[in-house]
Amino acid sequence: MKNIGLHLISFLLLCMVTSDSNSQTQVSPQLTGPDFHSYANVADVRVKHIDLDWQVLFAQKVLKGTAILTVERVSRNTRAPLILDTKNLNVEKVETSVNGRTYRPGKFTLATEDKILGSALTILLPVGATRVRIHYATRPNASGVQWLDPSQTSGKKTPFMFTQSQAIHARSWIPLQDTPSVRVTYNARVRTAPNLLAVMSAANDPNTPRDGDYSFAMSQPIPSYLIALAVGDLSFKPLSQRTGVYAEPSVVDRAAQEFSDTEKMVQATERLYGPYRWERYDMLVLPPSFPFGGMENPRLTFLTPTIIAGDKSLVSLVAHELAHSWSGNLVTNATWRDFWLNEGFTVYLERRIQEAVYGKPRANMEAALGLRDLQDELGRLEDRDEILHVDLKGRDPDDGFTDVPYEKGALFLLHLEQTFGRERFDQFLRSYFDHFAFKSITTEEFLSYLKANLLDKHPDLAAKVPIDEWINNAGTPASAPKPSSPAFAQVELLAQRWQRGEVPVAQIPVTAWSTQEWLHFLKSLPEKLDQKKMAELDQAFKLTQSGNSEIAFQWLMMSLQNAYEPAFQRVEDFLSTIGRRKFIKPLYEELAKSPEGRAFAMKIYRRARPTYHPIAVATIDEVLKWNG
Ligand code: BES
Ligand code: ZN
DSSP states (O other), rough: OOOHHHHHHHHHHHHHHHHTOOOSSSSSOOOOOSSTTTTOOEEEEOOOOOOEEEEEEETTTEEEEEEEEEEOOOSSSOOOEEEEESSSSSEEEEEEESSSOOOOOEEEEEEEOTTBBBEEEEOOTTTTTTEEEEEEEOOOOTEEEEEEEEGSSSSSSSOOEEETTTTGGGTTTBBOOOOTOOOEEEEEEEOOOTTOOOSSSOOOOOOOOOOOOEEEEEEEEEGGGGEEEEEESSSEESSSSEEEEEEEEHHHHHHHTTTTTHHHHHHHHHHHHHHOOOOOEEEEOOOOOOOOEEETTEEEEEGGGGOOOSTTTHEEEEEEEHTTTTTTTTTTEEEEEEEEEEHHHHHHHHHHHHHHHHHHHHHHHHHHHHHHHHHHHHHHHOOOOOSSSOTTSSSSGGGGGIIIIIIIIHHHHOOOOOHHHHHHHHHHHHHHHHHTTTEEHHHHHHHHHHHHIHHHHHHHHHTTOOOHHHHHHHSSSTTOOOOOOOOHHHHHHHHHHHHHSSSSSGGSOGGGGOOHHHHHHHSOSOOOOOHHHHHHHHHHHHHTTOSOOOHHHHHHHHHTTTTGGGGHHHHHHHHHHHOOOHHHHHHHHTTTSHHHHHHHHHHHHHGGGSSSHHHHHHHHHHHHOOOO
8 A cells, every 4th residue: 555655656757757768856766665775666566587788888987788677567556667776877768568579668767866775767667568678878986886997907908897786786787676685587798898808697608709799697596786797808717617717817827726625615515505506606806906805796706816815814705705605695685684694694604614624723713703803893883783683774785794794693603503503503504595595585584484493393402592682682692602712822822921021022933823823813912012012023024014915904903003104105005906995994994093194094095096996985985084
C-alpha cells in the first residue's frame, strides 16, 4: 500500500516529460527499504541481466555506451516504473523493448542528486516490456572509476583505468539497481586502444588476442558491487591450471613469485568449505593508487601492489579476497548493515586458510594483531559504530568500514567455533555456504539459520554464547575469545626491556622475526619515544627505508607521533606514491594534529590529490578539511 503514493508521484512526473528528454526533477523517490542505500523498487521490478557495451575514452576520461537491462516484474503492480540508481551519469536516451529486439523511445526522469545516494533514474515501463536500453556516458569524476595518466603507472607509457564498485559506486558507471540484494548476470563488450587489455569480474580468457575489442560473460548471478573493469598495459602469468596473475609487464614476475601459493590456498579452502564455484581464480595487481588492499571481484581479485613484500609475508590479503569467493560472493550481505556477514566471515576464513597453508603460529599472530587493532578501534569509535548489525540509515555506507565488521565479526565466529568445536562448526559453515549459495541474506536470516542448524541442536553449548550481545551491543562480550601468540609474548618482553635500557638493540634477535613479529614489536613500544631511541632503532634496522609497506607504515606513524625528522622525507614519498586508504588516512590524521604537521600535509596533498582515487580523495578532503 505504501508504494501507491510513490508510484503516483513517479507517474505524474513521467507524464510531464517528453520522450527521450533528460529532465531534472526535484523529487527523489522514497527509500522503501530494507536497503537504505538504493532507490531501486525491487519489490516491483527486478533486473536479471545486463548487457553492456562501452568505448573507453581515455582522452576524455569517459566510458560511453549502452546498458541493456533485462527486467522482470515481481509484483502485480503493472504500473510500477523501473527505478534505478545513478550517480553523476549523463543519460542521453532511454529505450524500451517488449520483444527484446526492437526498441521504442522511452520516458524517464532523473531526480536531483542526493550527495550520498546519487540520482534515481525513473523509467516508465510499457506493458509487457522486458528490456530497457540506456545510452549514457560517465563523467571524469565518477566516484567508482579512476583514470590514471601514464606517469601513474609502472610502465609510464600508457594510461590505465579501473573501477571500484563497492559499496555504492557501481551506480557512478552503470545505471542499475545498486543494491546487494539483487543479483544479475552480465555480458560486456569493451572497446579500447589495441595496445591495451581489458579485464572484468567475469570469464577472462588469458589468451585472448590483444586487439582492443574484448568480450566478457559473467554467467553466475552476482550483486552490482562485484561488477568490475580494468584497462591497461597488462600481462598475464599463470600460477596453476586455474589461477594466475595480471599486472603491468614490469610487475607481473614479482607478483607471480609473491602469490605462488594461491593454488594451495584455493585447495585448502575447498577442503574446508566445499568446491570453488567460480571456475578461474585470477588476480589483478593495480597501480599503487588503488585505494584498498584488495577487492574480491569474482574470478578476478583486484590487489594493491603494496602487498608485494618479496617474502610472501603479506599474502593473508590474498587469502582474504579468495575467502570472499565463499563468504560474500556466494553468500552475500543483502544490505550494507549486514556487511559483517561478508567481512567477519571472510576474516575468520582467511585465518583458517593461513593456518592450513602456513601453520598455526602464523594464523595466531594474525589473529592477535587483529584483536589489537579491534581494541584500538573500539577505543576511538562511538557506541553506535561498534555494533555488528550497524544502523547506517542516512549515512554513507563507507562509514561502516571499520575494524568492527571485520575483527569483531571474526571474533564472534571464533567464539562459536571454540564453543561448539571445530568439527561441528566447520560442518555448519559448509552447509551454510551451500544453503545460501548465490543468495543475498540479512543478519536475521543468518541468525535463524544459525539457530535451527547449530544452537537448537546443542542448547547447553548455545547458552554459553551471548548471541544477541554479539550482534546488537557495542564492545565485545566478556566471554569473547582473546587470540594470543606465544611468539608475541617474547617480542613484547623484548620491546619492554629494550625500552627500559635493559637490552641493547644489537641483542634483539630480529633475524628470525617475521613481518608479524616486527609489527607487534613496533606496536608494543610506548607511543612516546625520545629522538635517541628512535634513531637507535632506525640505524640498527633501517626502518625508514623498509620495503615492507606494513612495517614502513607503522614506523612512519611512530615517526610522526615522535616528530622524528629523519623519516619525514619518506613520509612525503610514501604519501605521494601510495593511495591505499588504510595507510594514508591515519598518516594524514596524525599530521593534521599539529599546525606544522598540517602545513606539511597540505603541501603533500596539494600535489598528491590529483593522483588519488576519488574514494581516497573524499576521505582525505574530510581529514584535512580541504576546500581547494
Ligand atoms: N571488500 C573489501 C573492500 C571494500 C569493503 C571496499 C567495503 C569498499 C567497501 C575487501 O575484501 C577488503 O576487506 N579489503 C581489505 C583487506 C582485508 C585483508 C582486511 C582492505 O582493502 O584493507
Ligand atoms: Zn573483505
